Amino acid sequence: MLDTITRRAAAADFFGIENVPTEAITMGVGTILEAREIALVSTGEHKAGIVRLAVEGEVDHAVPATYLQRHPRAAAWLDAASAAELTRHRTPWVLREIEWTPALEIQAVVWLSGVTGKSMLKLDDIDYRDHHLSGLLARHGSAAPLNGSVFNSISSRIRGRSRLPAGKRVIVFSPHPDDDVISAGGVMNKLFRNGNDIVVAYQTSGNIAVFDHEVRRYLDFVRRTAADFGFDDGRLAHWLERIEHSLATRVAGQVDHEDVLRLKRWIRESEAVSALQALGMQPAQARFLNLPFYRTGQVRKDPIGERDVEITLALLAEIAPEIILVAGDLSDPHGTHRMCKEAIDLALERYKGAAPETWYYRGAWQEWSPAEADLLIPMSEEELRLKINAIFKHQTQKDRAPFPGVDEREFWQRVEERNKSTAHVVDRLGLPEYFAMEALVVRGGASA
Secondary structure, eight states, X not given: OOOHHHHHHHGGGGTSXXXXXXXXXXXXXXXXXXXSOEEEEEOSGXXXXXXXXXXHSOOBTTBGGGGGGGSTTEEEEEOTTTTTTSHHHHSGGGTSOOXXXXXXXXXXXXXXXXXXXXXXXXXOHHHHHHTTOHHHHHHHSSHHXXXXXXXXXXXXXXXXXXXXXXXOEEEEEESSTTHHHHHHHHHHHHHHHTTOEEEEEEOSOOGGGSOHHHHXXXXXXXXXXXXXXXXXXXXXXXXXXXXXXXXXXXOTXXXXXXXXXXXXXXXXXXXXXXXXXXXXXXXXXEEEOOOGGGTTSSSSOOOOOHHHHHHHXXXXXXXXXXXXXXXXXXXXXXXXXXXXXXXXXXHHHHOOSOOOEEEEEOOSSOOOOTTTOSEEEEEOHHHHHHHHHHHHTOGGGSSSOSSOSSOXXXXXXXXXXXXXXXXXXXXXXXXXXXXXXXXXXXXXXXXX
């Protein structure tokens, strides 16, 4: 019998939890442990927590992978993202002497602040010695200069509107039609108000995330409008009947009719334009790339191809951006963010213009920590409300978790909690208190 968490996690592949079987045939842990050799493979940030339990936790029937610890030839093959919570990566100084870098020093001081419950400037020599950081303390002689250095470093990353660029050419790449406002609505608003020339490039249509009942609602609107204004002819009636028949006869998991996919695409595009207008931007600032790799009509996509790269490269050549914003959270459930980033990376390799500075934002699944972030963008209560209002414009993605999974909250709820939590962590470190905050990582360009 499949438990609720397992069925939720599989819901996206079955087009809704209601279609996920309640029973499954599986291989038991006892059978797995009879293998001569076992390989556990994991990728992505969203697996980091369970990987830490599997590798470092006590053997526990609630986490079956922990039993692999008892096998003489079991190995875990992990990418950097899924290994991020392991002690050897998150707090390597606990295990051994390490070669300290500025980034590791910041990571260590932020961690120490968290485990002691003290703000950074209140950490003392005893705190460092009691938490395996004597080597770091010796490098600086005492806690005070180290605390001050890290405090100043993180303080410099807090960028209100007055400390953000103005008059620059900016492309905001958005994998789905709502990732821009979900993940970077605050910084987009500030950049726009600073007079930057912004283009928002929506890389995919996001049409498979539109439920059929949304299409029916628009069809009803078309029928009523056509009848009221005298546009109701036989051709329109035939088209409406064909679409409605397609919706009525499609079974779960079956690819939509081409016309239905187009309608769902246009619905998402109109919502994206409305969201930009909520931020004061103009419809002409939206570009819908509709990259071919996404056009399968299914959860599984095609590999990034030549045409995907060409479309992205053409936009770069046209705009010649000085700054680009790119989705840097590579843990969306079906890999679209990762593939969109691949298309951008390949296009940048061929781009003949000056390399733009890249600002990586994270989406609804993870956030950069203050220790990782290069930019911490504060938001007032009113600015967060404006951002959430823009998210609300994506009506097809509201009122029901659009991506079935373990987290059933709507995107705006995840965003509100995440942005407030980031600000809370910064406040706890002893830095100025803000209502909410976005975090970005910067690569390339003159200021990196």
